[in-house]
Amino acid sequence: QVQLVESGGGLVQAGGSLRLSCAASGRTFSSYRMGWFRQAPGKEREFVATISRSGGTTYYADSVKGRFTISRDNAKNTVYLQMNSLKPEDTAVYYCTATTSIVVVTTIPRWDYWGQGTQVTVSS
Secondary structure, X not given: OXXXXXXXXXXXXXXXXXXXXXXXXXXXXXXXXXXXXXXXXOOOOEEEEEEOOOOOOEEEOOOOOOOEEEEEEOOOOEEEEEEOXXXXXXXXXXXXXXXXXXXXXXXXXXOOEEOOOEEEEEEO
């Protein structure tokens, strides 16, 4: 069992930056591939980014590539999402998630554990 707690959301102007954090507890953090999803009002939850267990490999949705960076600190049991050049369309609840999958997975059923989410609002 893994418990995930996100933090760092808030209100920011377009063009600004935020860094989300996700603290994990439970089983060995480094055993999990970690990811971020988001869900905007009235829309389905969508994949944002994922990072391998060692942190050596990352993968992003096209909509955030070049603006967002996912990273992890296995010593601190924490995964981060640095979000730069934010746009109003980035407004959503952001969810941290974990999977035992070794390969990149982007569909919701492949992810095993979820946090409660943190709200990010980007004003124009």
